[in-house]
Structures are given as structure tokens and as C-alpha cells.
Amino acid sequence: MRIGLLTGGGDCPGLNAAIRAVVKQGLGEYGHSIIGFRNGWKGVVDGDVMPLERQHIRNVLPVGGTLLGTARFHPNANDGSMDAVLATLEAERIEALICIGGDGTLHAASKVAESGVKIVAIPKTIDNDVFGTDLSIGFHTAVNIATEAIDRIHTTAESHNRVMVVEVMGRHAGWIAVNAGIAGGAEIVLAPEEPFDMDKITKFLKHRHRAHANFSIVVVAEGAHAIPGSSMEYEVQLGKYGEIVAGAIGERVAAEIAARTGFDTRLTVLGHTQRGGIPTPTDRILGSRFGVAAVDAITRGETNVMTALRDDSVVLVPLSEVAGKVKHVPRELLNVAHALS
Amino acid sequence: MRIGLLTGGGDCPGLNAAIRAVVKQGLGEYGHSIIGFRNGWKGVVDGDVMPLERQHIRNVLPVGGTLLGTARFHPNANDGSMDAVLATLEAERIEALICIGGDGTLHAASKVAESGVKIVAIPKTIDNDVFGTDLSIGFHTAVNIATEAIDRIHTTAESHNRVMVVEVMGRHAGWIAVNAGIAGGAEIVLAPEEPFDMDKITKFLKHRHRAHANFSIVVVAEGAHAIPGSSMEYEVQLGKYGEIVAGAIGERVAAEIAARTGFDTRLTVLGHTQRGGIPTPTDRILGSRFGVAAVDAITRGETNVMTALRDDSVVLVPLSEVAGKVKHVPRELLNVAHALS
Amino acid sequence: MRIGLLTGGGDCPGLNAAIRAVVKQGLGEYGHSIIGFRNGWKGVVDGDVMPLERQHIRNVLPVGGTLLGTARFHPNANDGSMDAVLATLEAERIEALICIGGDGTLHAASKVAESGVKIVAIPKTIDNDVFGTDLSIGFHTAVNIATEAIDRIHTTAESHNRVMVVEVMGRHAGWIAVNAGIAGGAEIVLAPEEPFDMDKITKFLKHRHRAHANFSIVVVAEGAHAIPGSSMEYEVQLGKYGEIVAGAIGERVAAEIAARTGFDTRLTVLGHTQRGGIPTPTDRILGSRFGVAAVDAITRGETNVMTALRDDSVVLVPLSEVAGKVKHVPRELLNVAHALS
Amino acid sequence: MRIGLLTGGGDCPGLNAAIRAVVKQGLGEYGHSIIGFRNGWKGVVDGDVMPLERQHIRNVLPVGGTLLGTARFHPNANDGSMDAVLATLEAERIEALICIGGDGTLHAASKVAESGVKIVAIPKTIDNDVFGTDLSIGFHTAVNIATEAIDRIHTTAESHNRVMVVEVMGRHAGWIAVNAGIAGGAEIVLAPEEPFDMDKITKFLKHRHRAHANFSIVVVAEGAHAIPGSSMEYEVQLGKYGEIVAGAIGERVAAEIAARTGFDTRLTVLGHTQRGGIPTPTDRILGSRFGVAAVDAITRGETNVMTALRDDSVVLVPLSEVAGKVKHVPRELLNVAHALS
Structure with a gap:
């Protein structure tokens, strides 16, 4: 399979662990091709591709940021950028797209999915407010x-x-x-x-x-x-x-x-x-688990889902259930913050 | 109420966060007295007490180890040490006992509970193999x-x-x-x-x-x-x-x-x-949440339980369900370790 | 001997290492008394003293800030604060005063020395611009x-x-x-x-x-x-x-x-x-060496000097040679910064 | 000029900073060619070269180890390896050789220098016992x-x-x-x-x-x-x-x-x-200063010297003055260690 991969929104530590896991699992376990897009959705619009091989992911585990680059840009239906996204994906013969991002990227992903593209999303945001997962990369x-x-x-x-x-x-x-x-x-x-x-x-x-x-x-x-x-x-x-x-x-x-x-x-x-900066072990492990799970899901034919951590297990949740929602800090945790002041 | 507190087994980072939370929540929220025992069960046997006040817990959050001291000693019925434990708890008029420890300490705690002592356990072990909780302090x-x-x-x-x-x-x-x-x-x-x-x-x-x-x-x-x-x-x-x-x-x-x-x-x-060494934020937060939850449970009259983290929430599980069991690494995580080699 | 000790100006990591060394060397090696003043020169003006014993300096080596407190205040001749300094030092029978501080503190120290007080200064400033020493505590x-x-x-x-x-x-x-x-x-x-x-x-x-x-x-x-x-x-x-x-x-x-x-x-x-935050080993070692050297100097009767690091050795330089001067970054180091851009 | 570069002996943090500085200063400031040898003297014997360009030194500053590789091997006159060194240097038209290493590498460097090769050495050893410099890379x-x-x-x-x-x-x-x-x-x-x-x-x-x-x-x-x-x-x-x-x-x-x-x-x-692991800022700065100084020295025609730090300045000392000597911990520092116990 030819699998596309992008990182969108603000950068954060742990993105490279996810990219590395997608490449290792995709190439090594299944023999897929992994086609990176530079600078998030912008690279898909522009057709700025970077086929990922093993040498690209050497020594990236402890490195912050994203080797693919990122941008705070999201395609929409009005200015032709959504059409450009679909055109690039077709031109590159992308069979499924892994989108690593926060709420903006996930919202765009769900829109692209509506056009028939197979998507698996991986949540990242230092704010940790992506709905449906206990943890997002970078937090x-x-x-x-x-x-x-x-x-x-x-x-x-x-x-x-x-x-x-x-x-x-x-x-x-x-x-x-x-x-x-x-x-x-x-x-x-x-x-x-x-x-x-x-x-x-x-x-x-x-x-x-x-x-x-x-x-x-x-x-x-x-x-x-x-x-x-x-x-x-x-x-x-x-x-x-x-x-x-x-x-x-x-x-x-x-x-x-x-x-x-x-x-x-x-x-x-x-x-x-x-x-x-250097991602903590938790962010490296989370990125690694999500990356492996995303490739596994695509290979099994399970798409339009987001990888999520629940009760320390990696699960898949439908994209439609998470987009547009905010996960708030629960009452118990707020209470601990106040109790110990 | 007079609440006893001990840390048993090997030391680890995050114990002081739990002790601090027990003291802050116990004294500040409910007006309980917190009676620390030095060096784990050994201090209960010997009647080595240290009433804990606010000044004992100043600046301990980022400090590893345990300000109460600990020892790899567990009371048993054969050598009189279990009787000594019960005698000390009675002499000190302890109404409930918070035991922070790993499998050895938890096993002893469940034995002590059988003698009618009200216990709340808090799991700690760098091995993370305590059953019933996603995370233990120190891991x-x-x-x-x-x-x-x-x-x-x-x-x-x-x-x-x-x-x-x-x-x-x-x-x-x-x-x-x-x-x-x-x-x-x-x-x-x-x-x-x-x-x-x-x-x-x-x-x-x-x-x-x-x-x-x-x-x-x-x-x-x-x-x-x-x-x-x-x-x-x-x-x-x-x-x-x-x-x-x-x-x-x-x-x-x-x-x-x-x-x-x-x-x-x-x-x-x-x-x-x-x-x-310095506990990570995760261990400090875990210790803090468990400490608050333990005091809350005792105050509500809920005892012979262990505080546990499940799906990023703090819950209470019966001591009898966890003692003697080992929590193993799940298959998915082992697979990720192998896939990314 | 009764030796006074203060930390003045902005706080920084490594001050506690110097305080600890003064106390350990003063008490342990020579049997001196070490009289701390709280909050820098302000504590001398107010007579706010804290006799330092071994228990005050336990576990302070890796802790930033200063256990004596500090303030951005310097005594001067016009408002009576200089007179108050001299009065306190006499009342407390201080035979020599160790001042840990940056240019403001050192300037005040040289003024106080002119009134006949025996002074040994220890340089600290994260700016590293104290003249006469390769390194100051905190930098x-x-x-x-x-x-x-x-x-x-x-x-x-x-x-x-x-x-x-x-x-x-x-x-x-x-x-x-x-x-x-x-x-x-x-x-x-x-x-x-x-x-x-x-x-x-x-x-x-x-x-x-x-x-x-x-x-x-x-x-x-x-x-x-x-x-x-x-x-x-x-x-x-x-x-x-x-x-x-x-x-x-x-x-x-x-x-x-x-x-x-x-x-x-x-x-x-x-x-x-x-x-x-946590002082680096270098700041802990520097503070330790300066603290020992300051007590040794006073005991030998060598005063009105500043401890200094030169060529990786601790030396003493006259206070009069350093006060009021700024140590600038040398040309070679500026050139390296530009060459590697 | 064509300048050779090798790292010998045990690896340590800060070597990449020195390599980067040699390349940046050599290529950028003077237009020299920098010819790296892989795995220390072994690479010179085997003719295992790696011409260094700007892309090789991107993002290496915070990375430990040495991008050139290293080996605990030193050429000698008896087994033909010294002849092989001279043959490779001639074949590669190396006009001067920068050797980064500890006592073994420096000893070999002084032997090679006796055969007429122009050498500048840069000291590295976590033991810090290279004579003639206050600090060596890695310590x-x-x-x-x-x-x-x-x-x-x-x-x-x-x-x-x-x-x-x-x-x-x-x-x-x-x-x-x-x-x-x-x-x-x-x-x-x-x-x-x-x-x-x-x-x-x-x-x-x-x-x-x-x-x-x-x-x-x-x-x-x-x-x-x-x-x-x-x-x-x-x-x-x-x-x-x-x-x-x-x-x-x-x-x-x-x-x-x-x-x-x-x-x-x-x-x-x-x-x-x-x-x-990650070199401290001090080791990155030391490596950077030594690398720039080594290239400057060669360009000026000053060779058979070692870069050294003395009194916080970078100086050059003759190789002959340092080889075979051990720098010991001075008495004052040993005394501080004992005084503060």
C-alpha cells in the first residue's frame, strides 16, 4: 500500500517517535510505502512530498519537533485548497492518509474523509484537550x-x-x-x-x-x-x-x-x-504506540478513526465522535490542585 | 480522627508527595491527626512514631525517598511482630492506617486488616507490577x-x-x-x-x-x-x-x-x-492524588481498599482483589517493543 | 570567633552550597560560631539573626535560592542604615563578616569595610560580570x-x-x-x-x-x-x-x-x-570552594578580600581592586560565537 | 588547505561540537577542505575517509559521541601501522592533521609529528588528566x-x-x-x-x-x-x-x-x-572554542601544539610539553572534599 503521512498544527515533542513508528511498522512489517508530506496540509496542497525510508528516521526518537515540518494551515472548500488536497492524493496514488495533529488538523481530516479518503488520525496537542483519548502526544x-x-x-x-x-x-x-x-x-x-x-x-x-x-x-x-x-x-x-x-x-x-x-x-x-526539546519517555512511547496502531489499522482496513489511549491501552475511536469536542480537566483533579495549595 | 501513616519496602520517588497530600488533606480539610511511623512496619512494631505537621512537609514535593524512612520488614504471626503492630496501633489510638508500599507491604496490610484494623493502601513500586492499578508510585x-x-x-x-x-x-x-x-x-x-x-x-x-x-x-x-x-x-x-x-x-x-x-x-x-532522585511530575501528581483519595476514603468510612489509577481516574479497589497478584506487561506493548527494534 | 554571614542581591543557585561550606568549615574545622543575617543587608540593619547549626544545612546542596533569604537593599550613609549595620555587628559581637553577593553587595561591603569591619566577600551573579574572578556563583x-x-x-x-x-x-x-x-x-x-x-x-x-x-x-x-x-x-x-x-x-x-x-x-x-532551581555541579563546587576559602581566610586574619577563581584555583583578591569594575566577555569568545553562526 | 581530522580513544560528549567547529571555521572562514577519518587512527591506517561538509554537522551540537566514530587503537612503528598512517596522509594530500583524543591519541600524535606531519591536538578525556589544560572535552x-x-x-x-x-x-x-x-x-x-x-x-x-x-x-x-x-x-x-x-x-x-x-x-x-549522552553547555563551548582555535592555528602555520584552556582563555601549548604527563587533582580541591564530608 501507499500510505500518506503528515504532521499539522503546532509542533511538539513526540511527533518524530510517531513518524518513526509509522515508517518502521509500515516498511518493516508490511512492506508498505510511506509518503511524507512536508509542512502539514500545506504540503498536500502543494504536492510537496518526501518518501520516507529507514535512513530518515535514524536517531530521531529523542529529537523534538517534526522532521516533516508543520504549518498552521488547514484546507477548506472555498479557496480551492480542498480540491488541491484531493488532486495530490490521487496523483500520488495515496491509498490511506495518516494525519498527526490537534483539533484543527483532525477537523480538516474529517472533512477530507467525507470526500472518500481513508484516514487514520493520531492526536497531538500540548493542551491535551483532544476528546476521546486520555493522552495526546506532546502534553x-x-x-x-x-x-x-x-x-x-x-x-x-x-x-x-x-x-x-x-x-x-x-x-x-x-x-x-x-x-x-x-x-x-x-x-x-x-x-x-x-x-x-x-x-x-x-x-x-x-x-x-x-x-x-x-x-x-x-x-x-x-x-x-x-x-x-x-x-x-x-x-x-x-x-x-x-x-x-x-x-x-x-x-x-x-x-x-x-x-x-x-x-x-x-x-x-x-x-x-x-x-x-527532548520528548519525555512517555511521549516517545505514546507516539510509538500510536504510530504502530495507525499502520495496523490501515492494513486491517479500519479507517476514519483516531488512535486513542484509554485505561493504558491503545484503542481506535471513530473520527466523527471526537472532532469538534473539547476534553476538560475533571473535577477530581481540579480538587486535588486546590486541596494541596 | 487519628490516622496512621507508613511507607514500606524499597524507597522510590513520589512517596513524599503522597505523605504531603495525606498531611495537607488530613489536617487542612478535615482536622484529622496524622501519626507517621518511622521505617515502615518496623516503626509500628517498635512504636517509633512521628506526628506529622505542616512544617514536616515543606519543600518535600521534589525530593525523592521518604521522609518517614522505610525498611524491608513485614510483620508476621509467628514471631510476635503482628501482635506488636496491633498493640502499637491501639496504644496510639490509630483509627485507620494508610500503608504506602508494594506487594510485601500490601500483603502485610491485608493481614493486619483481617485483625480488624481499618486500612487504606497506596501502591508504590518501581516495578509497576501491583495488580489493579494502571500506575504505581515510583515507576x-x-x-x-x-x-x-x-x-x-x-x-x-x-x-x-x-x-x-x-x-x-x-x-x-x-x-x-x-x-x-x-x-x-x-x-x-x-x-x-x-x-x-x-x-x-x-x-x-x-x-x-x-x-x-x-x-x-x-x-x-x-x-x-x-x-x-x-x-x-x-x-x-x-x-x-x-x-x-x-x-x-x-x-x-x-x-x-x-x-x-x-x-x-x-x-x-x-x-x-x-x-x-527527583520524582517526575507524573509521580508527584500520582502521589498527590492517591494521598488525597486515601484520606477522603477513610473520612467517608470506606476502608480495606487500595487507591488505584484506572483510565486516568482515581478509584478504590478492595484490598482482597489485588493482594498476591502480579500485573504483567500486555501483549500490545510487548509487540510495539519488538516491532520498533 | 563569631562570624557573620549574609546573602545579598538577587538569589541564584549555588548560594546554599556556599552557606553550607561556611558552616561546615567554620563549626567543624575551627569551632567558630556562624551568625546568619536574614534577607541580606536588610537583616543586618534590622538585627534579624539566625545562628547557623549543622541541622540548618542538611540536604541544601542541591537546592537553589538561599536559606538565609535575600533582598535588593544596600545600606548607605544618608538614611542611617549604615549606622544600623555597624550597631548590629557590634551588638552581635561579629568579628568578621562574609558577604555573598554581586556588585551592589560588594560595593556595600567595601563601604562597611572602610568603617573598620573585617570583610570577606564571595562573588555571586548570574551575569558573571564581577571583576577579578573567572566565575561567580550562579552563572x-x-x-x-x-x-x-x-x-x-x-x-x-x-x-x-x-x-x-x-x-x-x-x-x-x-x-x-x-x-x-x-x-x-x-x-x-x-x-x-x-x-x-x-x-x-x-x-x-x-x-x-x-x-x-x-x-x-x-x-x-x-x-x-x-x-x-x-x-x-x-x-x-x-x-x-x-x-x-x-x-x-x-x-x-x-x-x-x-x-x-x-x-x-x-x-x-x-x-x-x-x-x-537545582544548581549545576559546577555552581555547587564553586560555592563550596569559596565558602571554605572565606572561612580559612578569616581564620588566618586575611580580610577585606574577595574569593576568586583564577586558572581553576581559588585565590583572594583585595576588595578595593574589584569593586565598581565590570568584567566583559573577551574578544576570542565573541569571535567563536560569530564564527559558528 | 586540506586538513585531516580524527577522534581517537574512548568516546565522550562534546566531540561533535569540536568537529562542527573545525568544519564551520575551516570551510566557512578559510575555505579549507576538511577530510575526516573514521574510527580514529584505524581510519587513517585503512584510508577510511569521509570528506566533511556542512550537512554532516547539522544538529550535532547536542548529540554525544562522535559522528566520525572512534576506536581504542594507536599506530606504532613495529607492525607497519605507522607507515600506513603516513602513506594515507600522503595519498590524501593532508597538509595538517587535527587529532582529538586523550593521552593515547596524543602520544601517537606526537610520534606522527616526529615523522614531519603537522599536527594540532585537541584534548578530550572524561578523566580530565591531560596535562597542560584546565579542562578536557567530556569531563x-x-x-x-x-x-x-x-x-x-x-x-x-x-x-x-x-x-x-x-x-x-x-x-x-x-x-x-x-x-x-x-x-x-x-x-x-x-x-x-x-x-x-x-x-x-x-x-x-x-x-x-x-x-x-x-x-x-x-x-x-x-x-x-x-x-x-x-x-x-x-x-x-x-x-x-x-x-x-x-x-x-x-x-x-x-x-x-x-x-x-x-x-x-x-x-x-x-x-x-x-x-x-547530551553534552553540557560547558563541553559544547569547550569543543567549539578548541575547534576554532585548532583551525586558526593551522592556518597561521602554528602546529605540533595542543589547544588548552588556561584561566578561561584558549592557548596553545607544545605537544612535547604535555605528552606522557598526568594532571592530578590539586591539594586545595582534595581538602574541600574532605572538609565538607
Whole structure:
């Protein structure tokens, strides 16, 4: 078989493990051809192909990013790009397409599937909000990086008696904030799942600094927002690439805490460091398992599905069940974050 | 309530996160008293108590080991130690006991529970073979350390054209070997779940070094064993503490590969480095969730259970369902390890 | 002897190693008393003392920050704070004072020494610009953190074909920028030692992206500045604590590159993550050696000196020779940064 | 010019940084050709060449090992291999040869230089015992790895009340043992520079465990040895590759401590993990500076020298001054190791 492969959306650690697994399992186990497309859907539109052989995947397991390149671009029906996708797939005689990506890529994949293309999707997003899977590629490494940063900031907070605000990624869901907040021992975690109340935060911080300790760490997801009607309510600003502007909510929260408490308050925005670098073993293993499962599924003729991790097992879920949905942080985990503050 | 707390068996990273969570949730949320016992069951026998307050758990989240100390000792009915346990618990007016440990500690806990003591167990073992839970405290950090070691050994193997054998922990199950093997890109993984065939290994290595590459990495779990009847079959030697002697199987495998292939073959035994140091965020979060859940369960009156992770949720399972059973590496994961070699 | 000890200025990793060494060598080798002052010079002014014993320094070697606390405060003759310093030192019968700090602390120390107080200074600053020593405590860990961040950003730059601008600390000297730039393989390094020319930078980037690669990493020290008279020349803005506003120069450089080249350009400001966390072995060893040497010097009666590393040996240099001077990055090292771009 | 390049002896992190710098500076700055030889001197004997271009050195900065490969082989006059070296260099029209290696490689280099070949050597050895330079490539990363391992073992030692013996590399000099011992807070450090006295060690451990703490860490260099005439004196065993057998001295020391003190005593042998993996920034910078300096020297016509770091500057020293000498750990550093135990 000729199997196409692309990585779309933002890059993250673990993509190369998935690419490597697709190539090893595809070539080695079944004798398929694996045709990579460069820079996500853009490469499919442009016919920018890169047939993948064993030498392309040597030593890539511990390397972040994606050897295929990626782009924040998705084909649509209006500008001819969807037609170009179908034309390329036909020209390259692609019998099935493996799409590794987040919600944008998966949405595009489900549209392409409607045109009769056989698709297997592999979920990746450092935000971990893809519905239907316990884990997506890249999230675990992001939590590690954010926790390490909080560990570092902890010693400065304590040495200088400061409130340190740390802004992490997480637009629709607070997975990184909650997990890194628990792991880093943050006093306050602000996630999109729970609109925050600055009065309560101020009260908590004042009490803590009077009674227990003279420093605090506040972790804020970039998509966190205040309770409606409060003075902290604000319109989320989007950058020119449709991304939330880094630091926007962090700056507001830090300024408000400083103004209300008088404590020396500083902001750190983790930004792009969260999505790069050496993948953790968990992300390498997840990418490897998903890559093998995707090739196995295609070979068995099972398509228009997404590989997913459930109860530590790899399963396949219909694409139609996951596209357009957001997986939120469950109540129990939010409670642990609050209980241990 | 007066709640007892102990950590038993071998130490591992993440224990302090669990202790911290028990104390924070117990004291802060419910106003319980938390009575720590030093050095596992030994401290219960000896009445060696350490009432835990907030100051004991400051800054322990990123610290490996256990602030309570631990020992490889389990009470039994024959030498009076079980009676001593019950006497201490009564003298200290312990209403429920939280036991953090592996199979030995859990087995003792179920025996103590039979005498009417209310128990909640929290599973920890770097081997990850506790039945009934997807993850046990300490395993995740051990996989990280083993993967990092394999990454390091990889560059030497490649630069010197060697076969590098790496022995990792895993007596009854090959969780560390299989996970670190996949994450580190090992060519061969030997786990207790699958008796190995040295003829096949030799053939594979000779073919690989002729056709593809001139180096290989072989990961061996300490509990791996050859197929019955083969020349590599051997009696497992136990050290004076009942542990498998580090390096025993690794040395045999390395010597056999060297003799059969003629390749320059070296052994590295990871040993104790696998069970120490800074816990990964995953182990800190797992310990935190289990600690909160254990205190919640006791407060609700739900005892003689073990906290467990299933499908990324914390649940409680009856102690009687888990004691004495071993959780093995599933077929799918073993297959991924072999497919990507 | 009664020896005072303080840590002043910004915190950094390695301070606890120095404190530990002062206590171990002072108490253990000579039987001195070590009187810590909390929060730098502020604690001396306020008489906030903490007699240091062996239990205070247990397990602090791998912990960042300073167990004594610190503050960005320096005594002066005008507001009575210098008199308060002398009064406290007399009241506490301090026979010699060990001051661990950067240029501000060292300047204050030399003023205090003029009043007859016996001083030994230990240099610390992540900027590494203290004159007279090859290394100051904290710098080495900062370079590690910055390099790790550049490694991470590298994979995103390459996967997305971007120019990534990374702002690091370094107000008067570009030690972190140059070292992390070389170690991380940055294409461009902007340090205070060399005013930059945006025309040349633009030309270089356009050529590189046309001829060699479609991504670049630009490392900017917070104190970097454009050649006089250029459109990029600007007044450095100082924050309310006298610090350079994080991100100020980084934002200008990133915006200018985006405007002039049209390349997708992003900024990451490392900020406080550079000064926290686990000290590298080098910073632990440096702090240990300086701490031992400071106590030895005082015991021998050699004071008003600073411990320094020269040619991998610890030496003592007169305080008067180092205060008020800045150590710049040498030409050879700047050349290596440019040669390897 | 046509410049040859080889890496000899054991591999270590930072070699690729030096290779990259030689290629970038050689090709980019001067337009030289860089001819790599595979597997050290063996490749010169066999004429196994690999002309190096920019694409070979992409992304190698953070990768351990050597992209040229290496071998523990040195040419000599007796078996024709020295003649083969000269024949290959002439056939390939090599005008100067850059040799990256430890004492064996440098010794061979000085022999080859006697035959009229222009040589510039770059020192590498994780043992750090090359004479004439403050630092050799690979040592810094090895200290980091050993310190990290000691940090990990520390938590187990403390949780289990054990004596943990850690054997590190260092045949003729104890640089890794002393530096990692200080950084990791070891109680005892045994280095080749100071024959050890088991009576004193036993006495120290018994006193410590009685008075201060119930655990200890003992770091042993593989080349450590007891004072002459003691029961611990023994013949060093060499493996089939002329290396010290890993674990030999560590096992003796651990067994003796266990027998004499009765404490639960365990051994960990770090072995090959010390020489692999991601180079620290210091090793990347050192390799980069040495590589640039070597090419600059050859271009200026300055040969038969070794690049060296002295007082944080790169200098050139005559090969004749360094070959055959061992750089030992200085007294001050040994004293710090003992003072802080």
C-alpha cells in the first residue's frame, strides 16, 4: 500500500517517535510505502512530498519537533485548497492518509474523509484537550517543562518573599496548568474550566502570607478568565496567527495581585519553551504506540478513526465522535490542585 | 480522627508527595491527626512514631525517598511482630492506617486488616507490577532514569560499534525494560513475560550488524530468563536481603552475546540509580492524588481498599482483589517493543 | 570567633552550597560560631539573626535560592542604615563578616569595610560580570538553563521555519548570551559588548534563509543595544526595582526582524527561570570552594578580600581592586560565537 | 588547505561540537577542505575517509559521541601501522592533521609529528588528566552525570539507613570522584592521588552513624588504591581492552565496609553512562572554542601544539610539553572534599 503521512498544527515533542513508528511498522512489517508530506496540509496542497525510508528516521526518537515540518494551515472548500488536497492524493496514488495533529488538523481530516479518503488520525496537542483519548502526544513533555520551570521559580519566590505568576499554555482546557500546578506545588491554579474570582484570590494570598509563608506561586493557563461581570473580565486578544497573545492574562493577573495585596509580584511567561526539546519517555512511547496502531489499522482496513489511549491501552475511536469536542480537566483533579495549595 | 501513616519496602520517588497530600488533606480539610511511623512496619512494631505537621512537609514535593524512612520488614504471626503492630496501633489510638508500599507491604496490610484494623493502601513500586492499578508510585521516574541512561549509552554504542547490554529492574514483570526499551529505541528487550531464545537473539544481531548498523542495545529486566531447557537456563540467585543479585542475568546475557557473535559487548547495570532522585511530575501528581483519595476514603468510612489509577481516574479497589497478584506487561506493548527494534 | 554571614542581591543557585561550606568549615574545622543575617543587608540593619547549626544545612546542596533569604537593599550613609549595620555587628559581637553577593553587595561591603569591619566577600551573579574572578556563583546554572531553553526552541524554529528571538539576562555584559548562544548553536548573539547593526542582521538572515536553512535563532542579552544613531537606538527602561524591564529589547529586536525580513518571528523571554532551581555541579563546587576559602581566610586574619577563581584555583583578591569594575566577555569568545553562526 | 581530522580513544560528549567547529571555521572562514577519518587512527591506517561538509554537522551540537566514530587503537612503528598512517596522509594530500583524543591519541600524535606531519591536538578525556589544560572535552558532562547519580542514590541511602558506595571513572587521577563527591555531598571520596586507609574510613563511618546520621555516601575512583602494605592492597585487574575492570575496587571497598561496620552497604557502578549522552553547555563551548582555535592555528602555520584552556582563555601549548604527563587533582580541591564530608 501507499500510505500518506503528515504532521499539522503546532509542533511538539513526540511527533518524530510517531513518524518513526509509522515508517518502521509500515516498511518493516508490511512492506508498505510511506509518503511524507512536508509542512502539514500545506504540503498536500502543494504536492510537496518526501518518501520516507529507514535512513530518515535514524536517531530521531529523542529529537523534538517534526522532521516533516508543520504549518498552521488547514484546507477548506472555498479557496480551492480542498480540491488541491484531493488532486495530490490521487496523483500520488495515496491509498490511506495518516494525519498527526490537534483539533484543527483532525477537523480538516474529517472533512477530507467525507470526500472518500481513508484516514487514520493520531492526536497531538500540548493542551491535551483532544476528546476521546486520555493522552495526546506532546502534553506530557509540556507538563514536565512547566513543572521544572515552577521548581526553579519556587526558590526565587521563597528567597525574595514574592508572588510569582507563571503563565502556561492551555486555551480551552487547563491540563498543563493543573498538572504542573500540582506537581510544582503551586498555591493557586487558574484554569479555563473555572472562572476565577480575584476577591477570593486576594483574600487567600493575604491570609497565607500572614499565617504560613511569605511567598506564593500562581499558575495561570493562557485561556483562564475571570467570573463574568467582574472588573477582571476581558476580551481575549488573538495574535496575527490566531493564537492567544502570550502574557496577556498573566500580566493582568500579576498587576491585579500586586495592586490589591502590595506584595512584590512578578510574571514569567513560559511561551514556546513548553513545546520543544527532548520528548519525555512517555511521549516517545505514546507516539510509538500510536504510530504502530495507525499502520495496523490501515492494513486491517479500519479507517476514519483516531488512535486513542484509554485505561493504558491503545484503542481506535471513530473520527466523527471526537472532532469538534473539547476534553476538560475533571473535577477530581481540579480538587486535588486546590486541596494541596 | 487519628490516622496512621507508613511507607514500606524499597524507597522510590513520589512517596513524599503522597505523605504531603495525606498531611495537607488530613489536617487542612478535615482536622484529622496524622501519626507517621518511622521505617515502615518496623516503626509500628517498635512504636517509633512521628506526628506529622505542616512544617514536616515543606519543600518535600521534589525530593525523592521518604521522609518517614522505610525498611524491608513485614510483620508476621509467628514471631510476635503482628501482635506488636496491633498493640502499637491501639496504644496510639490509630483509627485507620494508610500503608504506602508494594506487594510485601500490601500483603502485610491485608493481614493486619483481617485483625480488624481499618486500612487504606497506596501502591508504590518501581516495578509497576501491583495488580489493579494502571500506575504505581515510583515507576514513572524509574522509566525516565532508565531511558536517559539508554540515551547516553546509545552514543557510545554507535561511536564504538558495540553491543551494549543494559540491565534494569523488574523481577516478576518487565515494565521498566519494555517502556525504557521503546523510549530509548533498544533493538532487543528481554522481559520476564517472554522467556528468551538466545539462538534468535544471536541471529537477529548478526543480521542487523551485517545489513543495517554496527551497534545494538539490549535491555534486560533483572527477572528475565531463557526458555526452559536451553543452555542459558539458570537458577535466580537471591542476595541476603532477598533481592535478585544485580548484574547476574546481565552478565550472562552479555557474555553469551560476546561469545556467539564476536561483537565487542559491554554491560551496564543501572542498579540503585533507578529508585532515587527527583520524582517526575507524573509521580508527584500520582502521589498527590492517591494521598488525597486515601484520606477522603477513610473520612467517608470506606476502608480495606487500595487507591488505584484506572483510565486516568482515581478509584478504590478492595484490598482482597489485588493482594498476591502480579500485573504483567500486555501483549500490545510487548509487540510495539519488538516491532520498533 | 563569631562570624557573620549574609546573602545579598538577587538569589541564584549555588548560594546554599556556599552557606553550607561556611558552616561546615567554620563549626567543624575551627569551632567558630556562624551568625546568619536574614534577607541580606536588610537583616543586618534590622538585627534579624539566625545562628547557623549543622541541622540548618542538611540536604541544601542541591537546592537553589538561599536559606538565609535575600533582598535588593544596600545600606548607605544618608538614611542611617549604615549606622544600623555597624550597631548590629557590634551588638552581635561579629568579628568578621562574609558577604555573598554581586556588585551592589560588594560595593556595600567595601563601604562597611572602610568603617573598620573585617570583610570577606564571595562573588555571586548570574551575569558573571564581577571583576577579578573567572566565575561567580550562579552563572553556570543560568547558562545551562538558557542553553536548554534554546535547545527546546530550536526544534520549534526548525519545524515551523521561524526566526526565534530569545532574550536572556546580562545587563552590562553578555556572558549568558554568548555562552548559551555558542552552546545552543544560535545564528546571532547580541551582547552589550558589541552594539548591533540591524542592517547587517537583516542581511545575514535573508542570506541564510535563502541559501542554507529556513530558520534562525537570535539570542539577545537584556542589556544589548544598537549602534549609536541608528533607528533602533533607545533608552533602557528600568522597572520599579531598578531592573531592566524583561522583554523590552527582545520585543524591539523581534518586531524589527519581522518588519524587515517578513519572516515569522517569535520572542521568548526566559526571565526568572534563569536564576532558580537545582544548581549545576559546577555552581555547587564553586560555592563550596569559596565558602571554605572565606572561612580559612578569616581564620588566618586575611580580610577585606574577595574569593576568586583564577586558572581553576581559588585565590583572594583585595576588595578595593574589584569593586565598581565590570568584567566583559573577551574578544576570542565573541569571535567563536560569530564564527559558528 | 586540506586538513585531516580524527577522534581517537574512548568516546565522550562534546566531540561533535569540536568537529562542527573545525568544519564551520575551516570551510566557512578559510575555505579549507576538511577530510575526516573514521574510527580514529584505524581510519587513517585503512584510508577510511569521509570528506566533511556542512550537512554532516547539522544538529550535532547536542548529540554525544562522535559522528566520525572512534576506536581504542594507536599506530606504532613495529607492525607497519605507522607507515600506513603516513602513506594515507600522503595519498590524501593532508597538509595538517587535527587529532582529538586523550593521552593515547596524543602520544601517537606526537610520534606522527616526529615523522614531519603537522599536527594540532585537541584534548578530550572524561578523566580530565591531560596535562597542560584546565579542562578536557567530556569531563564536565561526566561530572554532571556522576553528580546526578549521587543525588539519586542519596535519597535511597537516607531512606534505608545505608552506606552507598558509588564507583566512578578515573584511572590515574580522581577528578570525577572529587568533583562529583563535593557536588553530591559525599561523606568519603577515594581518589588515586591519596592511598586510602580502611581503618580511618571505618572509624569515621562508625562515628558518623553514631553521632550525626545513619547513612553515608562513599565515592570511589576506579583507580583508587589502599595504602601499601594494608590488607586492602591489590593488583589492578585489566580487562581485555586494557581498561580497568568496572566494579573491581568498588566491590572490595563495599565488602570491607560491610564486614567492618555491619552497616547495610550497597555498590553502584556508574560505568558507561558517564561517557555518553547530551553534552553540557560547558563541553559544547569547550569543543567549539578548541575547534576554532585548532583551525586558526593551522592556518597561521602554528602546529605540533595542543589547544588548552588556561584561566578561561584558549592557548596553545607544545605537544612535547604535555605528552606522557598526568594532571592530578590539586591539594586545595582534595581538602574541600574532605572538609565538607
